[in-house]
Amino acid sequence: MSQLQTTLLRPMRREDIPQVVAIDQQSFPMSWSANAYLYEIEHNPLSSLVVLVRTGTGPAQLSWIDRLRQALKLNGAPGGEEIIGYGGFWFTRREAHISTIAVRPDWRGQGLGEVLLAGMVRRALGLEAELVSLEVRVSNTPALALYRKYAFAEFGVKRAYYRDNGEDAYDMRVQPLDAIYRGRFNALWEAVTARVSFVDAYTEAAIPHRAF
Numbered sequence: 001m002s003q004l005q006t007t008l009l010r011p012m013r014r015e016d017i018p019q020v021v022a023i024d025q026q027s028f029p030m031s032w033s034a035n036a037y038l039y040e041i042e043h044n045p046l047s048s049l050v051v052l053v054r055t056g057t058g059p060a061q062l063s064w065i066d067r068l069r070q071a072l073k074l075n076g077a078p079g080g081e082e083i084i085g086y087g088g089f090w091f092t093r094r095e096a097h098i099s100t101i102a103v104r105p106d107w108r109g110q111g112l113g114e115v116l117l118a119g120m121v122r123r124a125l126g127l128e129a130e131l132v133s134l135e136v137r138v139s140n141t142p143a144l145a146l147y148r149k150y151a152f153a154e155f156g157v158k159r160a161y162y163r164d165n166g167e168d169a170y171d172m173r174v175q176p177l178d179a180i181y182r183g184r185f186n187a188l189w190e191a192v193t194a195r196v197s198f199v200d201a202y203t204e205a206a207i208p209h210r211a212f
Ligand SMILES: CC(C)(COP(=O)(O)OP(=O)(O)OC[C@H]1O[C@@H](n2cnc3c(N)ncnc32)[C@H](O)[C@@H]1OP(=O)(O)O)[C@@H](O)C(=O)NCCC(=O)NCCS
Pocket: 027, 028, 100, 101, 102, 103, 104, 107, 108, 109, 110, 111, 112, 113, 114, 115, 135, 136, 137, 140, 141, 142, 143, 145, 146, 147, 149
């Protein structure tokens, strides 16, 4: 990565939607529509969506196809920002329910999914969430390993949860306010921030229009 480029963790904006939808379609058999993201960003006060972006991707660093996309405004994201991954949770009754998380396929395996997950857990901790929960396909080995690394435990199985192939989901949960967990989480956060160089403009950011 060039010296001029920075990796930034920040709240998702409407301009990010085209790139986010592209990653979503590459990552899930059933993807969210652009309108679904727009609703979550602009109208759902319970929703917290986050992106990991590479900024400072100036014309010199861009491939000809990306320069063409920018010229035609197909990318949508501001000023040459490239979305690497995204995630989101809904916050209600002191529960943060992680609704989605994905890293662009060519960026996987570099600690970036962990930054997104840890970033959401850290934000949930700031909101004093008593529970962080999620569903995951029982066959999704990489995601399961990531969640287990963050001490998510299998609370139960939701039979035939996924409509595309009838696959079961694990209902996974963690109680982040627990003192032992906070110690473990802080050590993981320290390790991932040492491994991945990024600017955190999300976990403690004030997001004025959010009800929580
Ligand atoms: C799940 C996902 C977000 C992980 O992102 P990533 O950037 O590749 O993951 P990271 O490099 O941050 O890895 C973090 C941890 O996840 C686990 N992990 C990641 N890839 C793995 C793999 N291929 N096999 C096993 N474990 C893996 C490991 O525990 C790893 O920790 P380690 O680096 O200490 O070994 C990514 O695979 C993805 O986008 N998958 C498609 C979308 C998806 O399935 N989302 C989850 C929906 S529930």
